[in-house]
Amino acid sequence: MEKLSVLGTAFQVILAFWPVWLSLTIMLALSIRYQSQLGLYGRLFGTKVGIAGVAIVSFWVFTAIFAEMIAPFDPLAQIVVMKNKVPGTIEPETAKAFLFGGDKLARDVFSRVVYGSQIVLIIAPAATMFALMIGVSLGLPAGYFGGKIDSFLSFLANMVLAFPVILLFYLLVTPGIMETPIPYTMAGIFFLFPIIFFLTLFYTRFKNRKETLWWQIAITLILGGWIYFGLVFDADPLGIVNIEPNELNIFVAVVFITSPAIFRIVRGLAMDVKSRDYIAAAQTRGESPWYIMLWEILPNVRGPLIVDICLRIGYTTIMLGTLGYFGLGMAPESPDWGTMIKDGSKLLRAYAHPAIFPAAALMSFVLGLNLLADSLREESLKD
Numbered sequence: 001m002e003k004l005s006v007l008g009t010a011f012q013v014i015l016a017f018w019p020v021w022l023s024l025t026i027m028l029a030l031s032i033r034y035q036s037q038l039g040l041y042g043r044l045f046g047t048k049v050g051i052a053g054v055a056i057v058s059f060w061v062f063t064a065i066f067a068e069m070i071a072p073f074d075p076l077a078q079i080v081v082m083k084n085k086v087p088g089t090i091e092p093e094t095a096k097a098f099l100f101g102g103d104k105l106a107r108d109v110f111s112r113v114v115y116g117s118q119i120v121l122i123i124a125p126a127a128t129m130f131a132l133m134i135g136v137s138l139g140l141p142a143g144y145f146g147g148k149i150d151s152f153l154s155f156l157a158n159m160v161l162a163f164p165v166i167l168l169f170y171l172l173v174t175p176g177i178m179e180t181p182i183p184y185t186m187a188g189i190f191f192l193f194p195i196i197f198f199l200t201l202f203y204t205r206f207k208n209r210k211e212t213l214w215w216q217i218a219i220t221l222i223l224g225g226w227i228y229f230g231l232v233f234d235a236d237p238l239g240i241v242n243i244e245p246n247e248l249n250i251f252v253a254v255v256f257i258t259s260p261a262i263f264r265i266v267r268g269l270a271m272d273v274k275s276r277d278y279i280a281a282a283q284t285r286g287e288s289p290w291y292i293m294l295w296e297i298l299p300n301v302r303g304p305l306i307v308d309i310c311l312r313i314g315y316t317t318i319m320l321g322t323l324g325y326f327g328l329g330m331a332p333e334s335p336d337w338g339t340m341i342k343d344g345s346k347l348l349r350a351y352a353h354p355a356i357f358p359a360a361a362l363m364s365f366v367l368g369l370n371l372l373a374d375s376l377r378e379e380s381l382k383d
Helices: 006-016 018-033 039-046 048-065 109-145 147-161 165-173 175-179 182-190 192-206 210-232 245-273 277-284 289-325 337-345 353-381
Strands: none
Touching (some): 039 353, 109 192, 109 337, 182 192, 289 353
16 A cells, blocks of 8 residues: 655645645734734734744634645545554545544544544633633622622632532533433523623613614624524524534533633632722712623723633643543544544554644644733733
């Protein structure tokens, strides 16, 4: 069976990512050209660490977007003659190479790594953003009002944080729990928070401008309701917003476990900022508490929150990989990186490539997020 040389294989890998290189070049060129007009994001391009972080994260984002164009094979397709073949081996029928080799089930590792980026970039950032909405919605009133509200919400957060993270994940994503109404009940509660958050955000800002307020509320309810019923009840008539039960289970578990930590950060920031002069000025103007929290406190604590979110997406990515390694949550045939590492590790001494490439992908994505967070931290301190 024919095989490409190491240099030939590397060249083919680089060539396969041409849509990513093109998109990345355009994005970076425009970002550098207009960096003075892009605020905090634009200032990232003033440091090498910031550029590296943006480039690495954007590479995987574009890989997820163009996965169908990049991957030469179906990630689930099995070609018997390619079982455990080394990187660069050419598949006889199509004359296309298995650039990262074949796994124990004769699937193309390269295509699976590429499609695995879609799973990671859908679940990790989306679940973290939902957790952010919950943490902000509960952390702001806890820090601003204090007293019994703070004590009650902090008690609930501390209860969740008291459990070991791995054990709590194991309890929430074990296959048996998917047969109960628990995941959908939790999803029904958690997914209400973004809708409530944006409705409150718009109402407090535009309550005296009815012509602006009504269309914002209408769009929020239509889009929010569409996403809500699609995710929670699988009732999207267009079939665009849907999620498999095991993916929903993981999603809910990430939101549940991540929210208390974000709550504590937001609570602490709100307690610190509420004593500032501009908060007193807003109170003197007669602004409502929720207006002050959402339009005075929240914008002034965005720096630490943005940094934390970048780091937390990285932590979530690692956790998803850990769950996949333990065989929890995602379907066994899933091309997510954790499942690939688990499957490849069983034959690691004989065939290293099925585990090394998804591990390298996971490591590079988390590295990019960490570099991005470090750069954001430095820039936010200058504000």
